[in-house]
Amino acid sequence: MKAVIYKGPYRVAVEDVPEPGIEQPGDALVRITTSNICGSDLHMYEGRTSVEEGKVLGHENMGIVEEVGSGVNWIRRGDRVSVPFNIACGTCRNCVAGWTSFCLRTNPTEGVDGAAYGYAQMGPYQGGQAEYLRVPFADFNLLVLPPGPDFERDFTMLSDIFPTGYHGAELAGVGPGDTVAVFGAGPVGLLAAHSSYLRGASRVFVADLEPDRLALAERFGATPVSIGRGDAAAQIMEATSGAGVDRGIEAVGYQAHDSDGVEHPEMVLDELVSCVRTTGGIGVVGVYVPQDPQAPTDGAKDGRIGFDFGTLFQKGQHMGTGQCPVKRYNETLRDLIIAGKATPSLLVSHEVPLDQAAEAYEKFDKRVEGYTKVLLHPASA
Amino acid sequence: MKAVIYKGPYRVAVEDVPEPGIEQPGDALVRITTSNICGSDLHMYEGRTSVEEGKVLGHENMGIVEEVGSGVNWIRRGDRVSVPFNIACGTCRNCVAGWTSFCLRTNPTEGVDGAAYGYAQMGPYQGGQAEYLRVPFADFNLLVLPPGPDFERDFTMLSDIFPTGYHGAELAGVGPGDTVAVFGAGPVGLLAAHSSYLRGASRVFVADLEPDRLALAERFGATPVSIGRGDAAAQIMEATSGAGVDRGIEAVGYQAHDSDGVEHPEMVLDELVSCVRTTGGIGVVGVYVPQDPQAPTDGAKDGRIGFDFGTLFQKGQHMGTGQCPVKRYNETLRDLIIAGKATPSLLVSHEVPLDQAAEAYEKFDKRVEGYTKVLLHPASA
Amino acid sequence: MKAVIYKGPYRVAVEDVPEPGIEQPGDALVRITTSNICGSDLHMYEGRTSVEEGKVLGHENMGIVEEVGSGVNWIRRGDRVSVPFNIACGTCRNCVAGWTSFCLRTNPTEGVDGAAYGYAQMGPYQGGQAEYLRVPFADFNLLVLPPGPDFERDFTMLSDIFPTGYHGAELAGVGPGDTVAVFGAGPVGLLAAHSSYLRGASRVFVADLEPDRLALAERFGATPVSIGRGDAAAQIMEATSGAGVDRGIEAVGYQAHDSDGVEHPEMVLDELVSCVRTTGGIGVVGVYVPQDPQAPTDGAKDGRIGFDFGTLFQKGQHMGTGQCPVKRYNETLRDLIIAGKATPSLLVSHEVPLDQAAEAYEKFDKRVEGYTKVLLHPASA
Amino acid sequence: MKAVIYKGPYRVAVEDVPEPGIEQPGDALVRITTSNICGSDLHMYEGRTSVEEGKVLGHENMGIVEEVGSGVNWIRRGDRVSVPFNIACGTCRNCVAGWTSFCLRTNPTEGVDGAAYGYAQMGPYQGGQAEYLRVPFADFNLLVLPPGPDFERDFTMLSDIFPTGYHGAELAGVGPGDTVAVFGAGPVGLLAAHSSYLRGASRVFVADLEPDRLALAERFGATPVSIGRGDAAAQIMEATSGAGVDRGIEAVGYQAHDSDGVEHPEMVLDELVSCVRTTGGIGVVGVYVPQDPQAPTDGAKDGRIGFDFGTLFQKGQHMGTGQCPVKRYNETLRDLIIAGKATPSLLVSHEVPLDQAAEAYEKFDKRVEGYTKVLLHPASA
Numbered sequence A, B, C, D: 001m002k003a004v005i006y007k008g009p010y011r012v013a014v015e016d017v018p019e020p021g022i023e024q025p026g027d028a029l030v031r032i033t034t035s036n037i038c039g040s041d042l043h044m045y046e047g048r049t050s051v052e053e054g055k056v057l058g059h060e061n062m063g064i065v066e067e068v069g070s071g072v073n074w075i076r077r078g079d080r081v082s083v084p085f086n087i088a089c090g091t092c093r094n095c096v097a098g099w100t101s102f103c104l105r106t107n108p109t110e111g112v113d114g115a116a117y118g119y120a121q122m123g124p125y126q127g128g129q130a131e132y133l134r135v136p137f138a139d140f141n142l143l144v145l146p147p148g149p150d151f152e153r154d155f156t157m158l159s160d161i162f163p164t165g166y167h168g169a170e171l172a173g174v175g176p177g178d179t180v181a182v183f184g185a186g187p188v189g190l191l192a193a194h195s196s197y198l199r200g201a202s203r204v205f206v207a208d209l210e211p212d213r214l215a216l217a218e219r220f221g222a223t224p225v226s227i228g229r230g231d232a233a234a235q236i237m238e239a240t241s242g243a244g245v246d247r248g249i250e251a252v253g254y255q256a257h258d259s260d261g262v263e264h265p266e267m268v269l270d271e272l273v274s275c276v277r278t279t280g281g282i283g284v285v286g287v288y289v290p291q292d293p294q295a296p297t298d299g300a301k302d303g304r305i306g307f308d309f310g311t312l313f314q315k316g317q318h319m320g321t322g323q324c325p326v327k328r329y330n331e332t333l334r335d336l337i338i339a340g341k342a343t344p345s346l347l348v349s350h351e352v353p354l355d356q357a358a359e360a361y362e363k364f365d366k367r368v369e370g371y372t373k374v375l376l377h378p379a380s381a
Helices: A039-045 A152-159 A161-172 A187-198 A211-219 A232-239 A267-275 A309-314 A330-338 A354-365 B039-045 B152-159 B161-172 B187-198 B211-219 B232-239 B267-275 B309-314 B330-338 B354-365 C039-045 C152-159 C161-172 C187-198 C211-219 C232-239 C267-275 C309-314 C330-338 C354-365 D039-045 D152-159 D161-172 D187-198 D211-219 D232-239 D267-275 D309-314 D330-338 D354-365
Strands: A002-008 A011-016 A028-037 A060-068 A080-083 A132-135 A143-145 A179-183 A203-208 A223-226 A245-250 A276-284 A318-321 A350-353 A374-377 B002-006 B012-016 B028-037 B060-068 B080-083 B132-135 B143-145 B179-183 B203-208 B223-226 B245-250 B276-284 B318-321 B350-353 B374-377 C002-006 C012-016 C028-037 C060-068 C080-083 C132-135 C143-145 C179-183 C203-208 C223-226 C245-250 C276-284 C318-321 C350-353 C374-377 D002-006 D012-016 D028-037 D060-068 D080-083 D132-135 D143-145 D179-183 D203-208 D223-226 D245-250 D276-284 D318-321 D350-353 D374-377
Touching (some): A002 A354, A011 A354, A028 A354, A060 A132, A152 A161, A152 A330, A161 A245, A161 A318, A187 A203, A187 A211, A187 A245, A223 A232, A232 A267, A267 A309, A354 A374, B002 B354, B012 B354, B028 B152, B039 B354, B060 B152, B080 B152, B143 B330, B152 B161, B152 B330, B161 B179, B161 B276, B161 B318, B203 B211, B211 B223, B232 B267, B245 B267, B267 B276, C002 C354, C012 C354, C028 C354, C039 C354, C060 C132, C060 C152, C143 C330, C152 C161, C152 C330, C161 C179, C161 C187, C161 C330, C187 C203, C187 C211, C187 C245, C203 C211, C203 C232, C223 C232, C232 C267, C267 C276, C350 C354, C354 C374, D002 D354, D152 D161, D152 D330, D161 D187, D161 D245, D161 D318, D161 D330, D179 D187, D179 D267, D187 D203, D187 D211, D187 D245, D203 D232, D211 D223, D223 D232, D232 D267, D267 D309, D354 D374
Parallel strands (some): A179 A245, A203 A223, A245 A276, A276 A318, A350 A374, B179 B203, B203 B223, B276 B318, C179 C203, C179 C245, C245 C276, C276 C318, C350 C374, D179 D245, D203 D223, D245 D276, D276 D318, D350 D374
Antiparallel strands (some): A028 A060, A028 A374, A080 A143, A318 B318, B002 B012, B060 B080, B080 B143, C028 C060, C060 C080, C318 D318, D028 D060, D028 D132, D028 D374, D060 D080, D080 D143
């Protein structure tokens, strides 16, 4: 089958690889109809991770079940499904507690809990930017969707970024009436804003450098805050008459940089501490890593982010972090899409056949204007 | 009346000062029976804060109501009361939400929410290491205790350190069956351990350098972890068969130091990130500050604590911080004391008349062996 | 001043009464701009309560602060305010816990916690269907609104029925993605439906007998269920493919009756038990009473409602009940109105001068078509 | 193998039946070491349910894994395990939400969610009062215990009654400092009291008719309330100076009767409504049923329990109900047993070989003095 292969820094290619099959009784084989390129695919694309060459990329997957193993009881051939990026056993302590992003069993990597498809350090699983994908523990992991073609562009957001944005709102504690500041108007930040409104927020600010992304934020009903025009936290403090916002969401991560492109991994955390009010909550879904050899400071190379912890303490803020347990939210978000309340597809900018993946990666990585979110469709879809 | 006055670094004195009176309709005047010296009094004693000379110290107060203002409806002369260290208006947004430690109205200091008695930056309020104390918004702030002399040594912990230790457990999310690591076996850490057991923890570790404090931790039923014997987090990981603990509590603060006395403000946070399991919670009640001119690094001087945030994110941990809203917990803890379930007085090491306060400060600050907690009693008590 | 006086069953009159004044240091005097007639005013109007003749009615009040007592610190003359129907001391255990509807101090009636303006058994407080109203503990009880005339018809819902509808959703546990069944399309039921959507519900059913009320439910985005067309629970089960709804809200109360007008106080509870799924939640904000001499059965006369508790247990449902603590929600709802997210005024059917109150009561009580909600405006407004 | 067979009202026998085997890839076969007789076994024994003759009874089971199916990944032959009475699929909506007692898939009985071993209406599963038991979805359902013989009498409470008692405390919302009233000093009530203390309760009352059970309640640290001495709620109100308790737990069920043996299914609910304070919580784990042909009133025959709902509403109480999802609590309770904090075995009165089961049923059913809890051990144990 055709699949997108990592070939080294700044190089991916669509190549022929062996088709996966059922390996364990709990497996399902999914024929991919849509697989998205994610911002975190770009971390790997840029060679900033330890991902091995030859790996099939792609962890934002959906499709049709082609085959199931003998131990699969409820998922059936022909089911239309969304595949959470987390690979979870369903029975360990973390999975049972709803923390499928920290499954204690599916990732053999020393010291790391949680597995994913086609992802650095997240276990030996191939990705889904391909014609077929093997899904372990299918009864537990797969979310069944209504049959047919409807909402494909919305449902494809259920495998990662819509739940991840929602998780940011959950970690921050966003509830009815809250004011919220989201930093980062990439796909996750935009869907964190969308999720905040779905949870009843009264007003959501979205801060970013890029005008096209800020325009998208407005389409989701948010108030754009242009970092180019000065300190974002200060703008938000002014817009809230000095009160600050109730909740803040970090959707940028360790590669945060200023308008000159210089990285400051503590920059966004500082902004959040500054503009979130006393006792407020901060949700961090932008990725931070324990080791980043290309980081700007010695501390940051070892994951040490010297942000303003003294003020965070003095303001009594709380903070939640980490990768999203997709299964905790995807059923709710599916139902809100079907009910017409949620429309994450607003941010889709491009849909291309799988064999144009290399070009799409290149343009998305260079942030060619308008490249906010790219969907790949295998020819067999 | 007699009162303990701050006279500059390493100097306090018991002097005559004017007796306070009722200033507002909501005030009460409390005749102090017991006022404790707190670890954070030592921050001021050591000249490490901006507290003004001439201030009456003391925020851990209890006594008998001597007089009430015309707007006080429920508190009555003669009531035996515990005085939370927080001075709260009772009607602002934070107070109504239970965050009396971040009252929006009682502290006129620019940029700081929350007020306290006899405390740097926490407003123009005199402390209670004195014969009398003025208490604003008495109906809201005072906790009524059973009359008589019983439980004085336990109840005196209700004004600050018992609720503060309990708040650490709350912020960390300690619940039935949990394993917990507490860093710091000072009074707050010990009562965080005690509180963790009251909330149903199955096993609590307490890490510290000092053998006498570790012995006290054992009296509270905890497993002592001697930092002198090697890396505390590693010892805890081994004792939990590599699983780590469910919850961690920081009860040390920005002056954390190694066995040579060298300060490392990020040290304890690093230990907690290391020994708390994925998805676990960390409660920070040890104090961190936005400005610390005597800190060991430029970052730390500005409150920037470069701890291992990359691993915290990778483990999906969450963290709560800040000063304790005493009123949220003191009624519960009072009832547990009366029921015989809680005995915070176990950690009291010394009781002295108020006029021996200077000597007690000096010995407590030098950590003369056995000086874990000192109670002061005015002669009028 | 002019005020609406209860004169006995089916009789109210607008008469001259003495103007209230400041009685306690914490009081404020509010000049009423809008006071609504509530469904529970009709219980009193119909003579079905023990309310005394001569009482000024009206517990849904808003206006402008005219004067404050010496112990009022933050509320100021000229503030535009919403007055929660609960009269709360702000410092008892229930008030501090956010349960202002069960204040332990403001109601001298034996065995009843919680007080209200102009209401049977809820203490000796006059109502606000009048030119002026005395408000105790003003700093705690009053909600400040933006100055000016904007949103008057929305803000007037903040004193009772909007928070009460929201409380129904809270007690039932309505969250993002949930399906909800509301029984009763009176003002509280309609705003329970509105609140459910504000909290992220995916689909809300509203069941009632009256076509005009069901039409209003549709304006709030809900799916109407006509009780006249057959069993409402069965219709909801069918519309959910047999799954039932996640949450149910009771907004009818003990006078529930069938299409022939025969009362069945257990009818709505039975419907909810039947159509809410296993493990689901039920919020009861329709009023039930311990004594109802006019009830149809001996049990019901003593508050014994023989609903299908066996099935409730077998389905593992949970249930919350009772009068709404308005203060817990009114700030959130105010902010959602200002942000344009909430528009409770959709259900206002009539606005009349205070001196037409008698006619308005009569027509509202007879449910003259279109009489869903009546606002009264004193001439001085 | 030998097994306890239901033979009709008041008749059980130990007979030879075919040994169970692995039927599905997810199954495990457990060699039973201990299986308890439960109070709900007596409902079946007395012929008060629809359980079919020939059924193997026993849903409180523990033992050693003898064999596992091909789809079992983590449970291994030789593991010592506790078997929750709930049979849960682990992947339906209710199971994923932690409500294994309402699994949507394992019980084919029309209209009933949730399955169990050897139990009326809970599906076609044989019980474990036998030498061997087949356990479906073993990876999800089984709780692994430390190997060896330790704590057998405590661990055997993990399959049902200890979690069920704990669930009562959870549904009632018992937390640190709370006062609690438990009605019923049978095994579930006693362990509800024990659980309340584990969750930090300050004082627990236990009400019952039987002196030997009340004596056991005292051994668990509770205050006994003798129903024989007068109204239990009144005694509790007096002991709390009229305040009532914060939380109430129903551990009796629909067969509640007075000291003359006359059944009053609404009696205990009435007592709880009466002695729980305003805004308090009630947890119902005593069983109520939709159909009870032998009930004393027509309403009760159809599950209609006419308790004082009017007062429940006026007091703003909330109530949770239903069978316990054992898996939600059994790991926590296991760890508290190992840590020496929990000792449910205190209530064990008898341990007998399996072949004496008939006599044990008879004596337990007649409540022969001292028969509080009987453990059965197969000869192969």
